[in-house]
Amino acid sequence: MIVIHVLTLAQELGVHRNTIRNWVKTGRISAKPGPGKGLQFTRDDFARLCREFHLAPELLKPMARNREEVDIPALATPAASLSSGPGQRRLKEGAMKTFFNLIQEVQNPGLCHHCGGCVTFCTAINYGALETGEDGKPRYKDIEKCIECGLCYSICPEISELDEETKRQVAWSAPMGRILGTTVSRAMDPEVRLRATDGGVVTGLLLHLFDLGRIDGAVVTRQVGPFQRQPWLATKREEILEAAGFHFDTSHGPSLFSEAYSTFSPSIVELEDVARQRLNRVAFVGTPCQINSLRRMEALGIVPSGTIKFHLGLFCTGNFHFGPEQRLKLEQIGSFQWDQVRKVNVKEDLLIHLNDGQVRHIPLDRLNFMKRYACHYCDDYAAEFADLSFGGIGAPEGWTMVIMRSPLGRAIMADANGVDLEAFNYRDNPRLAAQALEKVLEWSNKKKHRAREKHRELEISVQVKG
Ligand SMILES: Cc1cc2nc3c(=O)[nH]c(=O)nc-3n(C[C@H](O)[C@H](O)[C@H](O)COP(=O)(O)OP(=O)(O)OC[C@H]3O[C@@H](n4cnc5c(N)ncnc54)[C@H](O)[C@@H]3O)c2cc1C
Ligand code: SF4
Numbered sequence: 001m002i003v004i005h006v007l008t009l010a011q012e013l014g015v016h017r018n019t020i021r022n023w024v025k026t027g028r029i030s031a032k033p034g035p036g037k038g039l040q041f042t043r044d045d046f047a048r049l050c051r052e053f054h055l056a057p058e059l060l061k062p063m064a065r066n067r068e069e070v071d072i073p074a075l076a077t078p079a080a081s082l083s084s085g086p087g088q089r090r091l092k093e094g095a096m097k098t099f100f101n102l103i104q105e106v107q108n109p110g111l112c113h114h115c116g117g118c119v120t121f122c123t124a125i126n127y128g129a130l131e132t133g134e135d136g137k138p139r140y141k142d143i144e145k146c147i148e149c150g151l152c153y154s155i156c157p158e159i160s161e162l163d164e165e166t167k168r169q170v171a172w173s174a175p176m177g178r179i180l181g182t183t184v185s186r187a188m189d190p191e192v193r194l195r196a197t198d199g200g201v202v203t204g205l206l207l208h209l210f211d212l213g214r215i216d217g218a219v220v221t222r223q224v225g226p227f228q229r230q231p232w233l234a235t236k237r238e239e240i241l242e243a244a245g246f247h248f249d250t251s252h253g254p255s256l257f258s259e260a261y262s263t264f265s266p267s268i269v270e271l272e273d274v275a276r277q278r279l280n281r282v283a284f285v286g287t288p289c290q291i292n293s294l295r296r297m298e299a300l301g302i303v304p305s306g307t308i309k310f311h312l313g314l315f316c317t318g319n320f321h322f323g324p325e326q327r328l329k330l331e332q333i334g335s336f337q338w339d340q341v342r343k344v345n346v347k348e349d350l351l352i353h354l355n356d357g358q359v360r361h362i363p364l365d366r367l368n369f370m371k372r373y374a375c376h377y378c379d380d381y382a383a384e385f386a387d388l389s390f391g392g393i394g395a396p397e398g399w400t401m402v403i404m405r406s407p408l409g410r411a412i413m414a415d416a417n418g419v420d421l422e423a424f425n426y427r428d429n430p431r432l433a434a435q436a437l438e439k440v441l442e443w444s445n446k447k448k449h450r451a452r453e454k455h456r457e458l459e460i461s462v463q464v465k466g
């Protein structure tokens with residue numbers, strides 16, 4: 001008898017635990033419940049499970065409780081003769097890969113950064129075989145609805161299949177994407193500046209495009225807790241304004257402190273709303289990984305990615321968890337208390353702005369304990385696939401550094417300049433934009449170097465385990 005824990009089998013198959021239990025009840029999986037939260041398989045049933053779900057028996061080996069008894073049966077059916085079922089094609093040489101492969105290649109090693117691209121497009125285009133779990137991870141909602149089109153696999157930014165095409169599409173060049181120009185700017189409206197993270201250029205530009213009727217809305221994020229943000233399709237001027245900033249906000253009350261927070265916002269899921277509301281001209285604000293996913297969707301011509309007319313990328317060193325443990329540790333590192341904090345920002349350091357005007361600088365390399373796992377493997381700092389990339393690094397306090405990457409991005413910056421945006425007075429420092437770009441390059445190189453190291457470590461650990 002082979003015993004496998006329901007949860008581990010569910011994770012391997014990318015479905016909910018209850019789905020596994022239902023499959024056992026309805027006979028789709030032949031196994032006996034128990035002991036505890038396990039399932040008992042005869043050797044034949046186990047072989048059938050592996051065949052039907054196209055699981056390599058070796059993968060299940062570490063899951064089985066009574067390992068010494070497990071003489072894993074060989075996969076009896078030759079892959080080529082399998083008739084149907086998710087994951088089947090991955091077994092055939094050169095065949096289309098599916099969500100099964102995303103689980104194996106991206107989720108299991110911890111590389112999924114929850115961008116939501118696979119779920120969103122599965123829902124928008126096909127029959128909704130996938131869903132996002134409570135932990136933010138994509139999983140099978142109904143495996144029967146998977147038509148094995150391979151879309152989810154192709155658009156995942158962790159999969160290199162579309163790398164070359166995506167790079168060609170945006171005329172990407174080394175070392176950190178296409179650069180047509182740089183500027184250090186800020187919004188002219190003091191209200192925007194007051195709410196903004198840095199100089200309010202992102203919000204100022206969105207308002208400019210909206211007021212001129214060039215966009216019907218913008219995918220942004222709104223603050224729903226001290227650190228937490230939610231994706232939001234803003235279709236009104238005041239909604240765009242409300243979304244400004246990336247700051248600490250205690251107005252939601254200390255009760256929220258019991259929750260674990262992450263600064264990540266899965267903005268791509270808002271594309272479902274874009275499609276539902278039939279908007280045609282939308283601006284998208286997001287992290288480099290999200291812009292990357294969007295470009296892949298465009299490369300594949302997937303609707304509604306074509307309605308995203310402006311890709312506004314934020315520089316990104318990583319997203320962070322601000323759970324109770326992490327907050328406590330940060331207080332100790334930075335010698336402050338959260339009830340003294342007015343604003344949090346990320347530039348070269350994590351900047352903790354206190355109510356009395358003091359600013360605590362915490363070096364980013366001391367924040368690894370709270371960085372999202374997948375972010376350690378990411379190599380895009382400067383939103384290399386965007387029309388415009390924005391960050392605070394290299395810019396004086398209250399200003400935003402902007403990299404113009406496409407002629408469209410350059411044109412809208414020129415259009416907004418002097419109307420809703422103002423450029424830094426370079427007479428004060430003629431080299432400011434160049435210096436800021438040097439800083440971005442330095443951080444971009446650092447991030448690429450670290451990502452390469454982490455990938456190498458991962459490869460080694462997989463080889464060792466294998
Ligand atoms: C997770 C994260 C990490 C960052 N890391 C760095 C860094 O290391 N170095 C650096 O120089 N800059 C970094 N930035 C960018 C910086 O914080 C500012 O967003 C940028 O300088 C633009 O400032 P602004 O005042 O012009 O934008 P604003 O006018 O304040 O507009 C900011 C826009 O970003 C949106 N937004 C806020 N948070 C998120 C989020 N989590 N996901 C998607 N959209 C969001 C808001 O809805 C708003 O539309 C980071 C941003 C984020 C979200
Ligand atoms: S597309 Fe995004 S959410 Fe889906 S597996 Fe890849 S990284 Fe994760």
Ligand code: SF4
Nearest residue numbers: 288289316318375378
């Ligand atoms: S570091 Fe930023 S861009 Fe990279 S995966 Fe994390 S959130 Fe996405």
